[in-house]
Amino acid sequence: MQIRLILFCLLTLTACAIGSPPVQTNCAVGDVVLSLKYEEAQTVCHREGDTAFRLTVRPEAEPINPSPWYAFTVETRSPATVTVTLDYGTYKHRYRPKKQIAPGVWQPLPLGRTQIMQEGTQAQLTLALSTGQHHFAAQEMLGVTDRADWVKAYTVRHGLILREIGKSVEGRPIYGFTIGSPQPGANLVLILGGQHPPEVPGTLGLYAFLDALYAQPSTLERVLDRHVFLVVPDFNPDGVAGGHWRLNAGLIDLNRDWGPFTQPETQAVRAEMDALLTKGLKPKLLLDFHATRRTVFYTPPEGLTLKPATLVSDWIGALTEAWPGDGPDESSNHNPDLPTAKVWFAETYGAPGVTVEFSDTFDREALQVFSKLAAETLLDLFITATEGDRP
Numbered sequence: 001m002q003i004r005l006i007l008f009c010l011l012t013l014t015a016c017a018i019g020s021p022p023v024q025t026n027c028a029v030g031d032v033v034l035s036l037k038y039e040e041a042q043t044v045c046h047r048e049g050d051t052a053f054r055l056t057v058r059p060e061a062e063p064i065n066p067s068p069w070y071a072f073t074v075e076t077r078s079p080a081t082v083t084v085t086l087d088y089g090t091y092k093h094r095y096r097p098k099k100q101i102a103p104g105v106w107q108p109l110p111l112g113r114t115q116i117m118q119e120g121t122q123a124q125l126t127l128a129l130s131t132g133q134h135h136f137a138a139q140e141m142l143g144v145t146d147r148a149d150w151v152k153a154y155t156v157r158h159g160l161i162l163r164e165i166g167k168s169v170e171g172r173p174i175y176g177f178t179i180g181s182p183q184p185g186a187n188l189v190l191i192l193g194g195q196h197p198p199e200v201p202g203t204l205g206l207y208a209f210l211d212a213l214y215a216q217p218s219t220l221e222r223v224l225d226r227h228v229f230l231v232v233p234d235f236n237p238d239g240v241a242g243g244h245w246r247l248n249a250g251l252i253d254l255n256r257d258w259g260p261f262t263q264p265e266t267q268a269v270r271a272e273m274d275a276l277l278t279k280g281l282k283p284k285l286l287l288d289f290h291a292t293r294r295t296v297f298y299t300p301p302e303g304l305t306l307k308p309a310t311l312v313s314d315w316i317g318a319l320t321e322a323w324p325g326d327g328p329d330e331s332s333n334h335n336p337d338l339p340t341a342k343v344w345f346a347e348t349y350g351a352p353g354v355t356v357e358f359s360d361t362f363d364r365e366a367l368q369v370f371s372k373l374a375a376e377t378l379l380d381l382f383i384t385a386t387e388g389d390r391p
């Protein structure tokens with residue numbers, strides 16, 4: 001952290017005036033204190049008054065997808081109105097601030113509490129706080145431990161074997177598991193999540209999707225006669241721990257590494273795929289869960305001959321019919337030439353891959369419903385429409 005901070009100061013010449021006190025100490029002493037929540041985030045806290053703070057929110061590297069996120073705790077010794085200015089530099093405010101109102105439960109701040117300033121490059125939060133600790137974040141905080149706890153509980157609940165399929169650049173475990181027994185000839189469905197740390201709705205949607213697989217045990221049982229799911233729900237733990245906007249600890253966008261395979265995280269997934277293919281499984285579908293500014297399914301690039309040919313369009317059609325809200329949007333021409341997971345899957349295996357993108361602002365209860373419908377419609381298709389898709 002210290003080396004990164006010094007480098008940041010040298011490179012930017014902005015955040016670190018000579019002789020200024022250590023920035024964290026400055027915010028950490030007093031009747032009202034602020035602490036940052038990500039281990040190595042480039043965000044720096046500056047005290048501007050007894051109850052006023054400024055956070056300079058910066059990415060781990062540039063150029064980068066503009067996803068300025070943050071998480072911090074304010075602790076007060078007596079009731080206070082505290083202002084926190086989020087200073088994004090050249091980037092713009094993106095995520096509506098949220099407050100934790102109970103363990104694991106987050107609520108968006110009322111709109112009137114956030115004032116957008118400087119053409120969106122700053123946002124000032126006005127927080128009326130009671131005595132005690134209060135947690136705030138751009139999206140629900142799902143740290144490395146939270147995510148590991150979720151996957152451990154899920155696999156225990158459903159009698160699945162959780163495995164460490166590899167380690168990240170910084171040595172954190174990458175967990176994976178399979179649903180179904182890998183028999184020769186079975187269809188293989190690869191499910192990925194967590195490539196981009198701030199895309200929390202993608203992870204929440206993935207969790208809801210995985211839960212929904214077990215909602216109708218008899219349906220799942222029929223699907224598992226001929227299908228196996230390989231699930232790797234969080235394979236950028238270093239990026240999550242570090243509060244990264246996009247990259248892993250090697251400062252690589254993992255969703256541009258499906259082809260180069262320079263990073264241990266993508267290599268781990270590919271090795272799992274290779275092992276299952278050696279057993280005679282047939283890749284059928286990739287779902288890669290993300291979040292962006294709208295809910296959209298990025299489908300395989302046009303011009304590729306894929307099998308099953310109509311599975312994805314049938315699925316999106318069924319989901320659109322079942323879902324009472326708008327969308328999802330669909331686009332086949334998103335990054336067709338970049339080494340993303342869906343392009344790699346299509347080109348390597350001749351089978352469709354979909355980047356499932358949830359809106360950053362998707363109402364969280366509605367997101368649960370949407371993901372459940374997504375799982376149910378897909379399982380139905382696996383039962384009714386894909387007989388004979390594979391020789």
Ligand SMILES: [Zn+2]
Pocket residue numbers: 195196199290291
């Ligand atoms: Zn993403």
